[in-house]
Amino acid sequence: MVETWDEQYDVVVVGSGAAAMAGAWQAARAGLSTVVLEKTALLGGTSAYSGAACWLPGTDVQQRAGNGDSTEAARTYLRSLLGKESLAKQEAFLETAPRLVAELEADPAIEFTWRAFPDYFDLPGRVPNGRSFVPVDLPAEELGELAALVRPIVDRDRLGKGHGSGPLSAGRALIGRLLLALDRTGNGTVRVRHSVDGLVTDADGRVVGVEASTEGGRVRIGATRGVLLAAGGFERSATVRAEHGLPGSADWSMAPAGSSTGDAAQAAVALGAATDLMDQAWWAPGVATPEGAAAFAVGFRGGIVVDQHGHRYANESLPYDRFGREMAADPARVPSYAIFDARTSGQFPAYVVPGVAASDALEAGTWFQADTLEELADLAGLPREALVETVTRFNGFAAAGLDEDFGRGQDEFDRFFANPALVPVDQGPFVAARLVLADLGTKGGLVTDVDSRVLREDGTALAGLYAAGNTSASWTGPFYPGPGIPIGSGMVAASRAVSHLLG
Numbered sequence: 001m002v003e004t005w006d007e008q009y010d011v012v013v014v015g016s017g018a019a020a021m022a023g024a025w026q027a028a029r030a031g032l033s034t035v036v037l038e039k040t041a042l043l044g045g046t047s048a049y050s051g052a053a054c055w056l057p058g059t060d061v062q063q064r065a066g067n068g069d070s071t072e073a074a075r076t077y078l079r080s081l082l083g084k085e086s087l088a089k090q091e092a093f094l095e096t097a098p099r100l101v102a103e104l105e106a107d108p109a110i111e112f113t114w115r116a117f118p119d120y121f122d123l124p125g126r127v128p129n130g131r132s133f134v135p136v137d138l139p140a141e142e143l144g145e146l147a148a149l150v151r152p153i154v155d156r157d158r159l160g161k162g163h164g165s166g167p168l169s170a171g172r173a174l175i176g177r178l179l180l181a182l183d184r185t186g187n188g189t190v191r192v193r194h195s196v197d198g199l200v201t202d203a204d205g206r207v208v209g210v211e212a213s214t215e216g217g218r219v220r221i222g223a224t225r226g227v228l229l230a231a232g233g234f235e236r237s238a239t240v241r242a243e244h245g246l247p248g249s250a251d252w253s254m255a256p257a258g259s260s261t262g263d264a265a266q267a268a269v270a271l272g273a274a275t276d277l278m279d280q281a282w283w284a285p286g287v288a289t290p291e292g293a294a295a296f297a298v299g300f301r302g303g304i305v306v307d308q309h310g311h312r313y314a315n316e317s318l319p320y321d322r323f324g325r326e327m328a329a330d331p332a333r334v335p336s337y338a339i340f341d342a343r344t345s346g347q348f349p350a351y352v353v354p355g356v357a358a359s360d361a362l363e364a365g366t367w368f369q370a371d372t373l374e375e376l377a378d379l380a381g382l383p384r385e386a387l388v389e390t391v392t393r394f395n396g397f398a399a400a401g402l403d404e405d406f407g408r409g410q411d412e413f414d415r416f417f418a419n420p421a422l423v424p425v426d427q428g429p430f431v432a433a434r435l436v437l438a439d440l441g442t443k444g445g446l447v448t449d450v451d452s453r454v455l456r457e458d459g460t461a462l463a464g465l466y467a468a469g470n471t472s473a474s475w476t477g478p479f480y481p482g483p484g485i486p487i488g489s490g491m492v493a494a495s496r497a498v499s500h501l502l503g
């Protein structure tokens with residue numbers, strides 16, 4: 001049977017986050033005609049919202065910074081944390097990262113710089129101040145008209161405000177730089193408002209194209225060499241989350257509204273693809289917003305967090321995924337309350353809390369404020385005695401400089417955003433801010449091999465089909481080893497997919 005296509009390319013890439021754009025650039029750079037199909041009107045997905053830290057060890061970027069990182073040290077660290085469960089994937093990642101970064105930086109559009117941000121576990125192989133790096137800011141003029149296609153920073157995007165003045169930074173710089181590099185190859189095409197929900201196979205079962213919904217109707221787009229699914233996870237689908245018992249809520253996900261609902265992965269499942277880790281996400285405590293969403297809180301600088309019994313349950317300075325996992329462990333922790341005092345003049349005591357104005361939160365009743373802890377407890381519906389006792393005990397730890405319950409302040413990460421990490425909560429008025437279990441994307445998805453080929457339950461590969469980023473099940477399992485693992489591992493997986501389809 002001869003297929004009829006609306007368009008045909010060598011490679012079809014579904015999604016436009018970091019994994020997708022890295023894969024598209026690599027394919028186009030190798031001379032393959034490549035199309036990026038993005039469901040929404042803007043490119044970049046959650047990657048564009050991100051800090052764009054890339055955990056890609058043993059590269060020239062760390063060499064330039066002289067921070068002591070090496071592939072061997074990273075191997076020791078990953079092995080200490082993950083054991084041998086995902087050995088082949090760990091090795092593929094370690095082997096590919098330096099090559100990929102060298103290739104990326106050989107392109108004049110792409111440049112990275114190391115940025116201090118400690119790894120998330122105190123284990124052998126950890127490098128002081130971390131090993132991740134970020135893209136250098138990108139002047140919007142360099143990207144020209146294409147800049148308008150890149151999704152702006154989360155607060156501005158939610159208000160439809162565009163990029164504003166100044167260069168594209170962090171996730172916007174990463175997506176902008178990859179887009180610029182793709183555009184300059186002359187082999188790349190980008191289509192927005194193309195939502196892929198079907199895969200086309202030939203008589204032998206090989207994936208040879210996709211079907212997508214567009215404003216102009218349904219289209220069929222052929223791929224002579226392969227299809228790379230890099231369409232994020234299913235974090236924005238309440239239905240798929242419920243089906244797999246994923247904690248949290250689609251409303252509390254940090255992914256852009258209308259983005260990742262798992263449709264691309266579902267199309268692969270319809271062909272017999274296997275999935276794994278469907279109850280896992282990259283977690284974070286989120287400050288509940290008046291609109292019912294959540295804002296990712298990074299780097300606690302004061303206060304404490306209590307459950308609905310008024311008790312602390314973890315070191316508040318834990319890396320966000322680890323704190324999120326503590327939240328998820330008990331229903332009495334969602335919501336939790338961050339209790340803080342006047343030291344931060346009514347502002348949430350964290351390094352970054354995107355766009356939650358105290359006045360709006362107090363008016364909406366997602367935050368409460370009172371002159372005494374007893375009154376605060378009444379307003380927030382917390383047990384008075386327990387809250388006062390918890391705060392008094394914590395203040396004793398702050399005075400002594402030792403958190404006897406949860407060891408806050410003892411790890412390098414705890415002191416990165418606040419040193420000392422133990423600050424008393426004793427200056428009224430006091431605030432209780434509602435915290436929910438947010439996510440930065442799901443990490444369960446299609447099962448892939450070391451070359452990112454999508455596998456069936458029996459371990460055989462679906463010819464012509466690859467997956468990367470949050471569309472695939474992460475080899476890190478229930479762990480988030482360090483800043484930049486989602487993006488770093490996604491770009492590596494996309495790169496390996498392209499190397500494989502190039503043969």
Ligand SMILES: Cc1cc2nc3c(=O)[nH]c(=O)nc-3n(C[C@H](O)[C@H](O)[C@H](O)COP(=O)(O)OP(=O)(O)OC[C@H]3O[C@@H](n4cnc5c(N)ncnc54)[C@H](O)[C@@H]3O)c2cc1C
Nearest residue numbers: 015017039045046047050051052053196232469470484487
């Ligand atoms: C504030 C914030 C900061 C973060 N900082 C970091 C960091 O510094 N480093 C790090 O590694 N991670 C960070 N993360 C997490 C990280 O951003 C995400 O986990 C990661 O970017 C996911 O990348 P991805 O390539 O899988 O896809 P995404 O970036 O999620 O992009 C997927 C894209 O696919 C599109 N899509 C979905 N379905 C379809 C379909 N059917 N057809 C076509 N297109 C489709 C979506 O609309 C979206 O644009 C952060 C997250 C947040 C929210």
